[in-house]
Amino acid sequence: MQASDFFDLPPSLAGFAPHFRADVAPWEWLRGLAVALAAQPWGDAPPHAAGGQITGPVYLHPSVRLPPTATIIGPAWIGAGTEIRPGAFIRGHVIVGANCVLGHACEFKHCLLLDGVQVPHFSYVGDSILGNGAHLGAGAILSNFRLDRQPVTVRTPDGTVETGLRKLGAILGDGAEVGCNAVLNPGAILGKRALVMPTVAFSGYLPPNTIAKTRTSVTLLPRRD
Numbered sequence: 001m002q003a004s005d006f007f008d009l010p011p012s013l014a015g016f017a018p019h020f021r022a023d024v025a026p027w028e029w030l031r032g033l034a035v036a037l038a039a040q041p042w043g044d045a046p047p048h049a050a051g052g053q054i055t056g057p058v059y060l061h062p063s064v065r066l067p068p069t070a071t072i073i074g075p076a077w078i079g080a081g082t083e084i085r086p087g088a089f090i091r092g093h094v095i096v097g098a099n100c101v102l103g104h105a106c107e108f109k110h111c112l113l114l115d116g117v118q119v120p121h122f123s124y125v126g127d128s129i130l131g132n133g134a135h136l137g138a139g140a141i142l143s144n145f146r147l148d149r150q151p152v153t154v155r156t157p158d159g160t161v162e163t164g165l166r167k168l169g170a171i172l173g174d175g176a177e178v179g180c181n182a183v184l185n186p187g188a189i190l191g192k193r194a195l196v197m198p199t200v201a202f203s204g205y206l207p208p209n210t211i212a213k214t215r216t217s218v219t220l221l222p223r224r225d
Contacts, residue, residue, distance in 0.1 A: 107124050
């Protein structure tokens with residue numbers, strides 16, 4: 001299992017490519033976030049025109065929509081065409097690609113969002129990676145910390161893997177969808193175009209093009225060309 005099985009780094013984030021190799025396990029990209037952001041030439045970028053509460057090193061493309069009630073604590077890098085909605089809270093080590101939605105009353109912490117990700121309402125995204133075009137329904141939560149406080153393991157088709165990470169939320173492949181008020185437990189992995197139904201508490205690995213209706217009921221989706 002490697003990152004290229006789930007997503008491709010889009011051109012909008014090409015400057016970060018040295019820190020996100022395609023041939024490593026996808027959760028290894030989380031280890032690269034701090035280094036990737038520290039390597040950015042923050043320089044003396046002009047302030048964004050729209051306001052918002054911003055502290056620390058933050059890059060906002062000039063086309064980013066930023067309301068006065070959003071809060072960003074750097075380091076953070078937000079790509080072109082992204083919409084940040086009222087009440088969004090971005091709190092450190094966050095990289096966001098182009099044309100994303102960071103929604104009302106959503107919190108983002110130590111995460112990577114590739115192009116076209118939509119997280120519109122009332123969600124928590126911590127220590128997670130969302131692939132191109134991934135979508136969270138209202139109230140979806142990506143839980144990142146085990147109740148027993150042990151390092152997070154992940155289930156793969158080849159068995160259980162020790163990540164060594166104390167905090168790890170979810171890995172969503174390109175086009176993956178999570179329904180309203182669903183919870184992805186620590187270390188959940190969704191393949192490309194995998195779907196989790198609303199209100200489901202999902203753990204483990206969901207293969208590409210499948211839908212989880214309960215924790216144990218998985219159905220193959222029709223092929224989409």
